[in-house]
Amino acid sequence: xxxxxxxxxxxxxxxxxxxxxxxxxxxxxxxDKIDRTVLITDPYITKKGTLKETLQTEGKAEPxxxxxxxxxxxxxxxxxxxxxxxEDVQVGTPLLTYIIDNDSSDVIKQLENANKRLSMxxxxxxxxxxxxxxxxxxxxxxxxVEEEEKEPDLDNTRILEYEIKNIEYEIKMIELQIExxxxxxxxxxxxxxQITIESKIDGTIVHRNDFSRTADNPLLTIMNxxxxxxxxxxxxxxxxxxxxxxxxxxxxKHLDSKLITGKVIKISDVPFSEDxxxxxxxxxxxxxxxxxxxxxxxxxxxxxxIGSHVAADITLKELNNVVVLPKKTLAGNHVVLLEKGKLKQxxxxxxxxxxxxxxxxxxxKEKQRILPAADASIKGDTRYIKFVDFDHINxxxxxxxxxxxxxxxxxxxxxx
Numbered sequence: 001x002x003x004x005x006x007x008x009x010x011x012x013x014x015x016x017x018x019x020x021x022x023x024x025x026x027x028x029x030x031x032d033k034i035d036r037t038v039l040i041t042d043p044y045i046t047k048k049g050t051l052k053e054t055l056q057t058e059g060k061a062e063p064x065x066x067x068x069x070x071x072x073x074x075x076x077x078x079x080x081x082x083x084x085x086x087e088d089v090q091v092g093t094p095l096l097t098y099i100i101d102n103d104s105s106d107v108i109k110q111l112e113n114a115n116k117r118l119s120m121x122x123x124x125x126x127x128x129x130x131x132x133x134x135x136x137x138x139x140x141x142x143x144x145v146e147e148e149e150k151e152p153d154l155d156n157t158r159i160l161e162y163e164i165k166n167i168e169y170e171i172k173m174i175e176l177q178i179e180x181x182x183x184x185x186x187x188x189x190x191x192x193x194q195i196t197i198e199s200k201i202d203g204t205i206v207h208r209n210d211f212s213r214t215a216d217n218p219l220l221t222i223m224n225x226x227x228x229x230x231x232x233x234x235x236x237x238x239x240x241x242x243x244x245x246x247x248x249x250x251x252x253k254h255l256d257s258k259l260i261t262g263k264v265i266k267i268s269d270v271p272f273s274e275d276x277x278x279x280x281x282x283x284x285x286x287x288x289x290x291x292x293x294x295x296x297x298x299x300x301x302x303x304x305x306i307g308s309h310v311a312a313d314i315t316l317k318e319l320n321n322v323v324v325l326p327k328k329t330l331a332g333n334h335v336v337l338l339e340k341g342k343l344k345q346x347x348x349x350x351x352x353x354x355x356x357x358x359x360x361x362x363x364x365k366e367k368q369r370i371l372p373a374a375d376a377s378i379k380g381d382t383r384y385i386k387f388v389d390f391d392h393i394n395x396x397x398x399x400x401x402x403x404x405x406x407x408x409x410x411x412x413x414x415x416x
Contacts, residue, residue: 043338043369049324051352051359054249054313055241059232059287061252061308065224067201069095071213075195076100081219085208089199095220098195108188111181118174118181125167125174132167136160202226225306230262230289232312233272233282242267247315248287252304260304262289264314287312319352323360330358331374338369343382346370 071078076098083095136157199222207221230250234242242264250260266286273282289304304310329335330348337346348363364370371378 042372044326044329044372046323046325046364046366046368046370048321048366050318050320051322051324051354051357052315053317053352053354054315055234055238057232057234057285057312057314059230059285059310059312061228061304061306061310062231063203063223063225063306064227064229064288065201065203067199067203067222068218069197069220069222070215070218072098073213078213078219079194081208081210083205083208083220085205087205088203089205089222090202091199093199095197095199097197100195108185111185111188115178115181118178122171122174125171129164129167132160132164136164223306228289228304228306229265230287230310230312232285232287232310232314234285234314236271236281236283239267239283241316242285242314247318249313249315250287250289250304251311251313253309253311254305258304260289262287262312285314287314317352319359319361322351323364323366325358325360325364325370326372327353327356327358328373329370331376334374334376335364336371336375336378337364338371341383343371343378344380345376345378 077100079097079099081096083089083093089095139157139160201222201224203222203224203226205220206223207218209217209219212219230248244264244267246264248262248264250262252258252260264285265288268284270283271281272284274280325335330350333350334345334347337344346363348360350358351361352359
């Protein structure tokens, strides 16, 4: 009988505890008007930085200058190629020579005879001028006193003077023709028997073809291997966003850890290639690397090589000195701010979003604390307490907590 009463007592106590827990659970999770306290284990501390939106593409390193010399028949007969394949040359280095036919005696004779005929024509025109001038003087001398008192008739005099001026102009043109002929005579007399073609760039002879005589196959090819550009392809969907002088990070595929900065120096207006399956065109973009080593002592293993393939990140947009957050800390345009023991939904303005990060241009400052993961369900002025490492708490750290947090620590101590 006593055992039965004891069981009833324990049953009643258990039921009361269960109802207490159930009631408080319902109150906490179902009634919005009741303030809740949230435990914060590891808040995110805001900090300023830089966020870049980039376009990733690939390409190849090419020489910045290639100079090709072709056979030119009008120059004469090819005499000799003066450089060897693999040889370094500079601007002005003689590359090859032509032999020209300098037998211009017939041309010189023709020009000299032409000048003689032109000189004779000038003499004849000067005689015509003298005749006309005499006629003008004679006409003027025949004027009587009676005629002078009348209104003068100057038509005849003006006609004669006009003819004289035309003849003088013709003489001047002939004199210019004589000067031009004489210049050609002097050039023909001083012409050399050989023409030398010189290099227009610094570089290395990478190809020599002694037998080429066609317009599509060069005699010599010179490549400036000390200066290179990176050519990459950009699709038609993105080409409008590419601008000159945009910053680029170049990643040579044969150099795992080396990053090379550069800038866009040329944007093609004509498609370089087309992907017919995707109905898409691609445009060539030239990038100038900026921090390449010019030291010849640096190992080629650490240099970008001509012909090597690279990845390139073109900076389309960049924001500096702004608060940069992980995207997961935002719910829409709000973050949860930890301030004075309470959680608050804080509205922010995002200036740029890229690669799961957001640059905040308005609404947050550096070194503010927010929830590491957004929670839109948190209401304004929700209280919070921070997680404490109880094994390492000390008096100095204890003073940093507010009164509510200290009560939590006290309760934790009593439970333990």
